[in-house]
Amino acid sequence: MTDLAKLTLVESIKYVKEKKCSASELVGAYIKRIEKSDKLNCFNTKDLENAHSKAKKIDTNQKLDKALVGAPIAVKDLFCTKGVKTTASSKILSNFIPTYESTVTEKLWNEDAILIGKLNSDEFAMGSSNETSNFGNVLNPYRLNNQNLVPGGSSGGCASAVAADLTSATIGTDTGGSIRQPAAFTGIVGLKPTYGRCSRWGIVAFASSLDQAGPMTKDVKDAALMLDVISGYDEKDSTSAKKPKSSFLSSIKNNVKGLRVGVPKEYRVDNMPKEVDDLWKEGIKILKDNGAIIKDISLPHTKYALPTYYIIAPAEASSNLARYDGVRYGFRAEGKDLTEMYENTRSEGFGAEVKRRIMIGTYVLSSGYYDAYYLKAQKVRNLIKIDFDNAYKDVDVILTPTTPTPAFKFGENADDPIAMYLNDIFTVTANLAGLPAISLPIKHNKDGLPLALQLFGKSFDEQTLLNTAYFIEQQVNFKSQVKDWWMS
Numbered sequence: 001m002t003d004l005a006k007l008t009l010v011e012s013i014k015y016v017k018e019k020k021c022s023a024s025e026l027v028g029a030y031i032k033r034i035e036k037s038d039k040l041n042c043f044n045t046k047d048l049e050n051a052h053s054k055a056k057k058i059d060t061n062q063k064l065d066k067a068l069v070g071a072p073i074a075v076k077d078l079f080c081t082k083g084v085k086t087t088a089s090s091k092i093l094s095n096f097i098p099t100y101e102s103t104v105t106e107k108l109w110n111e112d113a114i115l116i117g118k119l120n121s122d123e124f125a126m127g128s129s130n131e132t133s134n135f136g137n138v139l140n141p142y143r144l145n146n147q148n149l150v151p152g153g154s155s156g157g158c159a160s161a162v163a164a165d166l167t168s169a170t171i172g173t174d175t176g177g178s179i180r181q182p183a184a185f186t187g188i189v190g191l192k193p194t195y196g197r198c199s200r201w202g203i204v205a206f207a208s209s210l211d212q213a214g215p216m217t218k219d220v221k222d223a224a225l226m227l228d229v230i231s232g233y234d235e236k237d238s239t240s241a242k243k244p245k246s247s248f249l250s251s252i253k254n255n256v257k258g259l260r261v262g263v264p265k266e267y268r269v270d271n272m273p274k275e276v277d278d279l280w281k282e283g284i285k286i287l288k289d290n291g292a293i294i295k296d297i298s299l300p301h302t303k304y305a306l307p308t309y310y311i312i313a314p315a316e317a318s319s320n321l322a323r324y325d326g327v328r329y330g331f332r333a334e335g336k337d338l339t340e341m342y343e344n345t346r347s348e349g350f351g352a353e354v355k356r357r358i359m360i361g362t363y364v365l366s367s368g369y370y371d372a373y374y375l376k377a378q379k380v381r382n383l384i385k386i387d388f389d390n391a392y393k394d395v396d397v398i399l400t401p402t403t404p405t406p407a408f409k410f411g412e413n414a415d416d417p418i419a420m421y422l423n424d425i426f427t428v429t430a431n432l433a434g435l436p437a438i439s440l441p442i443k444h445n446k447d448g449l450p451l452a453l454q455l456f457g458k459s460f461d462e463q464t465l466l467n468t469a470y471f472i473e474q475q476v477n478f479k480s481q482v483k484d485w486w487m488s
Helices: 007-016 023-032 048-060 104-109 156-163 180-186 220-230 272-289 300-323 336-348 352-365 370-391 417-424 428-433 462-476
Strands: 043-046 072-076 114-119 170-174 187-192 212-217 261-266 291-299 397-401 437-444 450-457
Touching: 007 023, 007 220, 023 072, 023 114, 043 156, 072 104, 072 156, 072 300, 072 428, 104 114, 104 170, 104 220, 114 156, 156 180, 156 212, 170 187, 180 187, 180 300, 180 450, 187 220, 187 462, 212 220, 220 437, 220 462, 261 272, 261 437, 272 291, 272 437, 272 450, 272 462, 291 450, 300 352, 300 370, 300 428, 336 417, 352 370, 397 462, 437 462, 450 462
Parallel strands: 072 114, 072 170, 261 291, 261 397
Antiparallel strands: 043 114, 170 212, 187 212, 187 437, 397 450, 437 450
């Protein structure tokens, strides 16, 4: 008998449409696993009763024609879901229940996907290891010598839930690599679309010029299907692009002949593990042996990407998080007057990493430092984008590693924020330039941990990105080695 929870998203929807299983049976298969998954700590909120009800309703339909019919989907706890708690994994929003639905989640439910819960993340998406959540850290379903590993961040709950078959697919957010890095650590596919491809309306904001919603899935075709559904113009979002609706899944091609692939010399960083360098060479060889044209390229301002990101992102965060004051919604601490109430609420409501970034952001925006830091960072950001524009005159996609290391142990970088920030070294440039990028698992290292490669695409050219990723995926035939050690 088929284990329904092990099917890909595309396969499971086909099962429902062809009546090989009911929506109720599909949802039930995932709920069984979710109910035994507390050790992983993926969920901040479960919505299992409502999921059962919606599945039963779908089963009474004669028409099973929606794109995601019956698919049980949990989403990052950064997307506002009407009537379902949305916390951003922070104490300050621990009792917030939205009265409205984010645009991208509404698109999922309009296609008959079924919400099964909200997934844990770093607090306000600030982190690279899911260790900053107010609700405790998520565990990676992969382990090293029976020791727990981080799932990456900030979308760590999303990554672990997909890898452990607790959701058929999910959507995360990517501000500096927060979809791609956890996808790499857990052996799944993570796609960050072009900035503006998917609406940001109804997503709890971290850094508004960098944040982008995107799919995290079991394979590339699932990512294409999810992007089909969640992309599109939204008049409620002023940064949403007026682009015609695409059909990414039906347009996937399994061919890279003549594709021009750029390999940037700046991504060969000091002390990069040999296994990551060898993985990169393996990816290059796969493409070259199948007719792609490999070109060495230069992205000279890459070395400034991390410091640029860690000026711009905290600056925007300090502005966005100013709204959390305990007056209108969320957590409120007591104080003898209004000022003390503000101070106590923000002091008690935010965690250490969020406070650190608010302080950095406020500093770089302050009088006397704005020109020296924030304005200069924006100029460097523009130079980074120009680097990519110049590279794309000669290449169609760019191939790099996703992360400098495989998943690491909890606490390994907890006392060193700089070491933690370096996890984003290969990913932040896509956000600064607003480009699409995808991470896909390639192989397991000698310790059985997944290693991933990343592809950057041209602005709004997700199709070439998905085509290339799909081709590589077919060549490497990666198979998850996740064991269900966590099932209680």
